[in-house]
Amino acid sequence: MSEHFRYEEQASYWTNPSDLQWLAERPIASAVRVRYVPMTTDYLKPGAIMLEMPPGYTIVRHSHPCARVEIVIRGSLQTTEGSFGPGDVMTAKPGEAYGPHTAGPEGCLTVEFFERMEASWHTTFEDEVQT
Secondary structure: OOOEEOHHHOOOOOOOOOOOOOOOOOOEOOEOEEEEEEOOOOOOOOEEEEEEEOOOOEEOOEEOOOOEEEEEEEEEEEEOOEEEOOOOEEEEOOOOOEOOEEEEEEEEEEEEEEOOHHHHHOOEEHHHOOO
């Protein structure tokens, strides 16, 4: 059975960009590891999140209020648009829902760049969208 990762379940951990250690030292949605990588101390500027998912882990469909670019670094990721591997890139416009994303049999490491770092933790899940 797949697990579902909802960003608000995690604590807000921040680090200096020169500190390369993973944050999330406590269990967050099982074995998922998350690292925030702000480019500056101004969270209205671009920033990134590194996300390491174990095999079979699913992130539910959601959106953020800014543009984003996600690059697969290691492993593979299955989406409704196909399979993505190292070097593959996915994008979304502000408010555009994406996912579900499921880590492949070897797990997956991605880096996700956000137009505004603060928008990375403002998440709307598909079941919350008003029609």
